[in-house]
Every structure is written in structure tokens, then in C-alpha cells.
Amino acid sequence: MMKVTTYFLEIYNRFFVLFLTWLLNFLVVYTYKEEIVYLLGQHQQNIFPYFISTNLTEIFFVFLKLSFFLGFYFIYPIFLIQLFLFLIPALYKYEYLIIRNLFFVSIFLYILTTYFTYEIFLPYCWKFFNSFQLNAEESLISIHLETRIADYLNFFIETFLLLNIVLHIFLVFILFLYKITLNFIIKHRKIFYLAFFVFATIVTPPDIFSQIIVGFLFLTSFEIFLFSLFLSKEYEKGE
16 A cells, blocks of 8 residues: 555656646747747748737637747657656666667657757648749739638647657557568568558648658668668577
């Protein structure tokens, strides 16, 4: 009974740490909300980002939603650390090494996704969809894009979450491949290539360039995995 109470107390303390971390993130993001919106919209062609609002309370709730989301988004590494520290006492050495490596890979994918989404994916999406504007001088009609701040925030959140989920699904897929023989993977490599590009087509905007980029990222990660798997197999043979 004492051990169960100790475990619940530890879980409570770790959740309390996570809550304090989220609260600090929330306060920091809300304090610098204007600067963050500027950073999110700096790939627009205007000198200063331009958004519109069509509801009286929309701007206020957009800032709250942005603060909530980034508060939870930046808490992810702390959550992994707390989970890892909680599991360590119950792990064997080989389990410890496996979970440690998984956490390192997960954090790496988290950082990679954040950089890729902010620096490459979002600016390219804005450029791609912005290109469909029509000018009366060049066509029969005039269509000008004026983005609602709430719609853009939803697109931003969905993109970040989708790419993180996709890459972590890919991580689980890599773990599944680890249980399969190397010869089988190499023999059916073309099928994996096709699956990567089909999946990239589903999760990316409807243009060839973004599909090729995401598919190439999957393909490169797959080849790196095959090479590391080959080295590990050769190392085991050497032992």
C-alpha cells in the first residue's frame, strides 16, 4: 500500500511540474503574442503581416488559443523527460537503452518538424495558395486574399500537429521494420518507396513540389535506417 501511495505521489509531483511548465509557457507566449503573430506571418509579401478579424471577440480568443497551443507544444520535451525519469527504476538495462534512444529520436523529430514547418512548409504553402489571386488587369475577375487571423491560426495548428503525428507514425513504422529481416526489406524496397510517396501525397498540399520534399524526407530516413540496420547486423556477426 505504501508503494502504491509513493507512486501516486510521484505521478502527482511530475504532473505538477508539467502544469507549472505549461503555465510558464502560456504566460510567456501571451506576453509576447504580438511578436509571435508577427513571426508566424512574416512570410507574407507585406512589410508587416496583415490579417483581418470578422468577429468582436475573435482577436482575444485567437491570442488565448495561440497561447494554449504553444504552451502545450513546447511542453513536449519536458513531458518526455518526466516520463523517462518515472520509468527508469522499473527498466532493465536493455529496456533503458531502447527507451532512451526512442526518446532521443522523438525529440529530434520534434525539433526537425518545428524547423521544417516554420522555415519551409508554411512559407511555401502561403506562396502556393497566394498565387491563386486574380487581378482584374490580367483576368476577367479580381480576387484578393485577406486572411482571417482565426483561419490562419487553425491552419498553423493543424499543420504542426499533422506533421508531428506523421513523423512519429514513421518512427513507429521504423521500429516495425526493425523486426523484419534486412533481406526482406531490401528485396521489397520499391514497395516502400511507393508507399512513402503515396503517403506524402495524402498529407501535403496538392502540388508536386511539396509532395517530392516530404517523400524525399521519408526516403532519406528510410535509407539511413537501412544503413544503420546493416551496420548493427554486421556488428552482431563480428561479436
